[in-house]
Amino acid sequence: IHHPSSIIHHPSSIIHHPSSIIHHPSSIMMQMMLGFYGFVLDDEATGKISRGPNWKDRLRNFNRNSHNFLRISRILTSLSHLGFARYKRPFLMQLEVEVLSAGTLKNAQHSLVQFWRPLLDEGSPLYEAKTGETKADRVDSIFFTPGGARRSARIAGRDPGS
Numbered sequence: 299i300h301h302p303s304s305i306i307h308h309p310s311s312i313i314h315h316p317s318s319i320i321h322h323p324s325s326i327m328m329q330m331m332l333g334f335y336g337f338v339l340d341d342e343a344t345g346k347i348s349r350g351p352n353w354k355d356r357l358r359n360f361n362r363n364s365h366n367f368l369r370i371s372r373i374l375t376s377l378s379h380l381g382f383a384r385y386k387r388p389f390l391m392q393l394e395v396e397v398l399s400a401g402t403l404k405n406a407q408h409s410l411v412q413f414w415r416p417l418l419d420e421g422s423p424l425y426e427a428k429t430g431e432t433k434a435d436r437v438d439s440i441f442f443t444p445g446g447a448r449r450s451a452r453i454a455g456r457d458p459g460s
Contacts, residue, residue, distance in 0.1 A: 328385065331373065335360055337392060345385035347392050357402040367409040374417040375429050386418055 328339050332347055336356025340346045350356070360366045370393065377386045396403040397410045416422045417429060425431075 328382070332389075335366070343384075345382070345388040347388055353402075357396060361403050361405050364405060367406050367413075370406075370409065371413050371417060374414055375431075378429065378431050390414055390418055 328342075332339055333350055333352075334356065336350050336353035337347045338350040340348050374386055374390065377383060377389070393403065393406070393410060393414060397406050403410075416424050419425055
């Protein structure tokens with residue numbers, strides 16, 4: 299625990315926290331996370347992703363280490379809270395390709411069906427219970443649009459260039 303840190307009571311308050319990592323450019327955060335799993339962000343506006351240059355090694359590691367499957371559930375759960383709602387479906391679609399078509403993530407089939415898909419099914423009884431998400435959380439944040447972090451810093455009275 300980092301004791302000087304303030305308590306965040308609702309995930310959406312992360313977006314407004316002045317010292318939050320959220321104020322970093324969104325594409326950098328997404329690219330780092332996707333790169334870990336062997337993917338690249340092709341289109342920041344739509345969230346379209348594809349395999350990255352290191353996909354074979356990364357996906358082999360991903361498939362071999364099932365603890366990564368829980369991480370995917372956490373990522374899918376948090377994307378809307380962090381202003382990345384538009385990235386959930388494209389991310390899941392690429393995971394489905396790897397699990398069902400390419401077979402590179404064949405060990406993740408159970409997680410795909412039982413956990414990941416329900417995290418995008420707003421009509422599922424488990425959806426709200428698992429995500430804690432409200433309709434307001436599914437609205438894109440100004441922090442996660444091209445130039446959004448700079449715009450939000452200007453709104454908050456901070457100069458991002460200094």
